[in-house]
Amino acid sequence: MRTSPLLPPLHALRAFEAVARHAGVSRASHELLITQSAISQHVRRLEQHLGTALFFRHGRGMTLTEAGQHYYDTVSRAFAVIADGTAALAGRRVVRVSVLPSFAAHWLGPRLASFRAAHPDVEVALDPNLTAADFAGDGVDLAVRYGDGHWPGAEASLLMTERLTPVHAPNAAPIETLPLLITKKAFDWKVWAETERFDLAAPPQVQLTDYNVVLQAALRGEGLALGRLSLIGELIAKGQLVTPFATVVRSTKAAYWLVRPSTRTPSAPARTFAAWISDEASLEV
Template identity: 45%
Template sequence: MALHHDLPPLLALRAFEAVARHLSFIKAANELSVTQSALSHQVQKLEQHLGKPLFIRRTRAIDLTADGQRYYAEIRPALDAIAAATRAQKATPSTTVLRVGLLASFATLWLAPRLAGFLNRYPHIRVELLPAIQLANVAAAEVDLAIRYGKGDWPDVQATRLMPEVISPVCSPAFKASQRPNGPLLMATSHRPFEWTDWSAHYQVDLERHPRVMLHDYNIVVEAAVAGQGIAMGRHRLIERKLQDGSLVEAFDWPPYHSEIGYWLIAPHGRASEAADCFSQWLKATCTDA
């Protein structure tokens, strides 16, 4: 029997894999840059092709059915193999592709202005920056390396501290002049809002009266603060220029907090590739000089 008779619609398969991995239609739709409606349609198309449901749909959550879990476990290695074969064909023999997962804010505000130094030194290495809120899976080779913001407590990876962060609440000069006692706190979407938790615990500040505004990415948080929309937790290494030019100022009278939070290089266990080793050494040296 010809292979194509058993193959499901490939777009539907890609949609199923993303939803099964995230257990979220919203996150999967954002990753694939499609609408939730289009994603749901593709998943339903696959379910119709198989003749059975793959997800248990609840009001605010979804889970895989037993058949869905089994199907996901069986197709994921095949999709990884296809991705690896495709990457190998795309890279020319003289060029090495290095995929780095990181937050868009770190890429935009810190790494991108410095990346030319690496590219000039290693012109044969093509760096692909892959911004994502969730930690990319270096262990499964979704990326070669990752750079993350946190405390270094990610499981199953090698985490090397690159540099610490200094944090303090900041806002626009106009917002501070308005003397709003309980202004909204602008927060980047995160399952662990540790920077606000750590800062308030350190200075024993009760933030319960401040409303929260959740924004998709820290870049948006910074721009919203500059526009006078509320108070952001300033990550000083990322907002250094805005503090220098006065578009952001300290929101409160407490000094900046030197926390345990920082930026970490995430690598899989085992021997690194030459490209990953070159980038790691360059990045560590650049962070030391920053």
């Protein structure tokens, strides 16, 4: 049986997709377990087959041309369809969800038992991750992200706005002496500070990798953290953290969003999970 003359070799398509996703040959070579030279040859032959350049090549790596971006969208979508079809044929109904580690630990994880009870035929595979979801490369169906709802190449629907107020350990030093414990972007601190007319530049700051690390530092009395009350209500109820300010700020600029690829129709398990998590989030006060 001969392959259609319009369909490029599969190994060339896999090489192209990996190089496009990683913006270079080195990591694509590591992923596919073939040499960088072989990767480059596959991509060049694909370009010859298509009669158009797919990449701009420069010292820092490779970036897609306009034609390459359109083709990557098509190829990555096709690979996702094949992956979903393979899972369905194997009798597996899996939804792959990329989620922030803090959200997974403090909000989603404790609620998953209720999802499993309601939908025993759907397996949830969580990918705790701080980076932007790579729907094509990571095989992710959905993502939960924290921010303002704007992520390129994705559609986002609001799950819930976060309730923000500073917190610290009850045995911490006087509040006016505490440094601010912040994550890398700290946009939620900015949302709170704008509402409260608080000068973020006045106190010292300690930047930490993610919100789980911030919480641990706050629990040890090392500074003032911005409490995300959807995640830490239990810590406050137990008296492990206290809220020195009366005001709680809410904004869609600091909210949890359900993110999905704009170029792919969600699978049935993904739609089931999306409906469930949306219902769960709607119960938040």
